[in-house]
Amino acid sequence: DAGVIQSPRHEVTEMGQEVTLRCKPISGHDYLFWYRQTMMRGLELLIYFNNNVPIDDSGMPEDRFSAKMPNASFSTLKIQPSEPRDSAVYFCASSVGWGASTEAFFGQGTRLTVV
Amino acid sequence: RKEVEQDPGPFNVPEGATVAFNCTYSNSASQSFFWYRQDCRKEPKLLMSVYSSGNEDGRFTAQLNRASQYISLLIRDSKLSDSATYLCAVPLSGGSYIPTFGRGTSLIVHP
Numbered sequence: 001d002a003g004v005i006q007s008p009r010h011e012v013t014e015m016g017q018e019v020t021l022r023c024k025p026i027s028g029h030d031y032l033f034w035y036r037q038t039m040m041r042g043l044e045l046l047i048y049f050n051n052n053v054p055i056d057d058s059g060m061p062e063d064r065f066s067a068k069m070p071n072a073s074f075s076t077l078k079i080q081p082s083e084p085r086d087s088a089v090y091f092c093a094s095s096v097g098w099g100a101s102t103e104a105f106f107g108q109g110t111r112l113t114v115v
Numbered sequence: 116r117k118e119v120e121q122d123p124g125p126f127n128v129p130e131g132a133t134v135a136f137n138c139t140y141s142n143s144a145s146q147s148f149f150w151y152r153q154d155c156r157k158e159p160k161l162l163m164s165v166y167s168s169g170n171e172d173g174r175f176t177a178q179l180n181r182a183s184q185y186i187s188l189l190i191r192d193s194k195l196s197d198s199a200t201y202l203c204a205v206p207l208s209g210g211s212y213i214p215t216f217g218r219g220t221s222l223i224v225h226p
Contacts, residue, residue: 038179043202048213091158108158
């Protein structure tokens with residue numbers, strides 16, 4: 001299995017532009033998570049899905065952020081309009097179920113720079 | 116109080132040393148705990164789950180102290196390849212199993 005696949009790996013964009021990050025979870029995994037990592041705030045959970053349904057989006061910083069999961073093999077995180085403070089590494093992770101010993105498998109991340 | 120707190124370090128130790136990190140958590144109802152390892156500019160990967168009785172995997176030992184609400188990770192006989200950031204993960208408030216991550220503790224093992 002190729003693992004969780006994220007694209008692009010790096011994105012540099014100008015303030016005000018729309019940014020779309022993509023994620024393909026591991027086949028058969030029914031949970032998908034979007035995290036953001038910065039030096040200041042560490043690894044923060046933005047939103048997670050179970051069976052393609054958003055369960056908790058309380059971590060989404062503001063209305064400029066939106067996430068979708070149209071099917072079991074694809075999810076997007078969109079920022080519109082982007083701002084310099086959105087610069088971070090965005091990770092997607094997936095798992096089979098979620099319980100006391102469940103492992104989350106992370107993608108390699110998208111390094112976003114907004115200038 | 117933050118939900119999950121870690122000393123950011125860095126912990127700078129020689130090869131062969133024993134080093135321990137702690138991670139405190141605020142949700143007394145938490146039932147599951149994890150240690151992840153993150154190499155520089157890479158994604159986090161699960162190192163080990165933490166069981167209430169404590170558990171060991173080779174040179175790594177994880178312990179849980181419910182009374183004081185912290186978990187620990189002990190690394191014996193440190194190797195250069197152990198240099199990384201170690202993140203603890205504890206469920207969000209409310210009893211969910213979905214983990215909140217600490218900011219990580221940086222370990223540097225030098226020759």
